[in-house]
Amino acid sequence: MTRYIPRFSVTERVLHWVNALGFLFVAATGLILYLPSLSVLVERRPLIKDMHFWGGIGWISSLALVVLFGDKRGLLRAARELERFDHDRLNVGQKVNAILMAAFTILFFISGMLLWLGERDTRYRFASTVVLHDGVMFAALTLFVGHLYLAVLHPATRHSLRGMTRGSVREDWARVHYPRWVDSQRG
Amino acid sequence: MREEPEPRRYGRGLFLLTVAGGISSLAWGKAAWSHVSGVISPIAATIAPILPTQGWRIYTVSDSMPTFDPATYRLRVGGLVQKPVSLTYEHLLALPRAEQVTTFHCVTGWTVQNVHWAGVRLNDVFDLVRPLPEAGALQFVSNENPYIDYLTMQQSLLPEVMLAYEMDGKPLPREHGAPLRLIIPEMYGYKNVKWLGGINLVPQAEQGYWEQLGYDQNAWVGRSNGYSS
Numbered sequence: 001m002t003r004y005i006p007r008f009s010v011t012e013r014v015l016h017w018v019n020a021l022g023f024l025f026v027a028a029t030g031l032i033l034y035l036p037s038l039s040v041l042v043e044r045r046p047l048i049k050d051m052h053f054w055g056g057i058g059w060i061s062s063l064a065l066v067v068l069f070g071d072k073r074g075l076l077r078a079a080r081e082l083e084r085f086d087h088d089r090l091n092v093g094q095k096v097n098a099i100l101m102a103a104f105t106i107l108f109f110i111s112g113m114l115l116w117l118g119e120r121d122t123r124y125r126f127a128s129t130v131v132l133h134d135g136v137m138f139a140a141l142t143l144f145v146g147h148l149y150l151a152v153l154h155p156a157t158r159h160s161l162r163g164m165t166r167g168s169v170r171e172d173w174a175r176v177h178y179p180r181w182v183d184s185q186r187g
Numbered sequence: 188m189r190e191e192p193e194p195r196r197y198g199r200g201l202f203l204l205t206v207a208g209g210i211s212s213l214a215w216g217k218a219a220w221s222h223v224s225g226v227i228s229p230i231a232a233t234i235a236p237i238l239p240t241q242g243w244r245i246y247t248v249s250d251s252m253p254t255f256d257p258a259t260y261r262l263r264v265g266g267l268v269q270k271p272v273s274l275t276y277e278h279l280l281a282l283p284r285a286e287q288v289t290t291f292h293c294v295t296g297w298t299v300q301n302v303h304w305a306g307v308r309l310n311d312v313f314d315l316v317r318p319l320p321e322a323g324a325l326q327f328v329s330n331e332n333p334y335i336d337y338l339t340m341q342q343s344l345l346p347e348v349m350l351a352y353e354m355d356g357k358p359l360p361r362e363h364g365a366p367l368r369l370i371i372p373e374m375y376g377y378k379n380v381k382w383l384g385g386i387n388l389v390p391q392a393e394q395g396y397w398e399q400l401g402y403d404q405n406a407w408v409g410r411s412n413g414y415s416s
Contacts, residue, residue, distance in 0.1 A: 034244060036245045040245065040361065045245075046248065046250065082198040083197075083198035084197075085195055085198065099202045099205075100205060103205035103206045110209075110210065114213075115295065119400070121401065128213045130296035131216035132212050
């Protein structure tokens with residue numbers, strides 16, 4: 001009989017999917033604003049611009065709400081896991097990905113707010129704001145594509161998606177990929 | 188029993204370093220990018236045709252971009268002139284042709300270098316309409332309602348000011364203002380009115396679309412809108 005072991009809590013999964021949906025929404029609307037071919041195809045720039053801005057606000061606010069009303073202790077434990085660059089419940093690549101995406105989210109927010117404010121007040125206008133916003137976009141999309149490939153397509157790793165949807169993963173799979181963590185679960 | 192060494196704690200450092208690096212790039216990002224893009228420009232030139240943006244962003248203020256029909260298009264030039272005219276697209280193409288390669292600067296911080304424009308100088312349009320002595324400025328009216336902007340007569344006669352109908356060897360694309368846009372490389376893009384449908388000569392320059400929202404009327408690149416170079 002296949003045995004499953006719990007890997008991600010409800011709060012962790014909700015946080016992940018809220019983050020994913022928020023990121024995809026601002027990425028989609030942002031690319032429409034950024035790529036001329038999409039701008040021409042979709043048009044309605046004022047609407048897309050509002051959707052991008054308020055989508056970004058909604059993204060950050062939703063993450064804050066999950067942290068506020070979710071399992072804060074569990075999230076704190078997960079944050080401590082990310083501190084250590086070892087191969088436990090998560091491998092080093094997953095930790096680096098999570099840390100960079102968290103940092104990028106903050107940079108998206110700061111540079112996005114500066115672009116929005118800069119349209120209204122020259123005190124907030126910096127020549128490099130758009131370079132930062134675009135640079136973070138390229139970096140985040142690169143990470144996202146890699147993450148998507150490993151989570152959905154790569155045969156050896158795609159089972160991990162089950163952990164993020166249903167919370168648990170096959171023990172035999174986890175033993176191959178996260179042996180230390182499986183041992184610690186038997187504690 | 189041998190104890191395993193405590194794993195290194197790099198997470199917070201990586202997070203803070205990334206955020207701090209990003210925020211500090213507000214001070215050095217554009218200069219650094221200029222250096223990097225200078226180094227990679229030969230590569231970029233090779234792959235430019237397949238790049239999705241080629242450096243341009245398309246900004247509009249209304250929900251849809253005006254469409255261009257050569258049969259019905261007219262550029263109406265009037266106001267303080269002796270002889271108002273309504274120019275067809277063919278008529279515009281028949282005016283003395285000027286060409287230039289200039290850099291396009293957007294006030295939000297992006298720049299496109301070496302854009303090849305072709306079109307007509309305003310002097311040649313003035314020869315047709317003969318401005319009255321009291322004309323001190325030009326109102327450029329876009330077919331993208333309600334976009335307008337102004338240049339003084341003096342600014343409109345700067346050597347690289349042009350009504351462009353060609354960009355990089357092709358008719359001006361719709362998203363860049365087809366069939367005609369104003370080009371003034373010395374000023375930020377919002378003064379370079381797209382989808383030009385009319386020019387009115389007026390006593391003095393007033394506030395254009397973005398200027399009513401707080402942007403500078405004289406949008407000199409590097410010395411307006413909070414920038415100083």
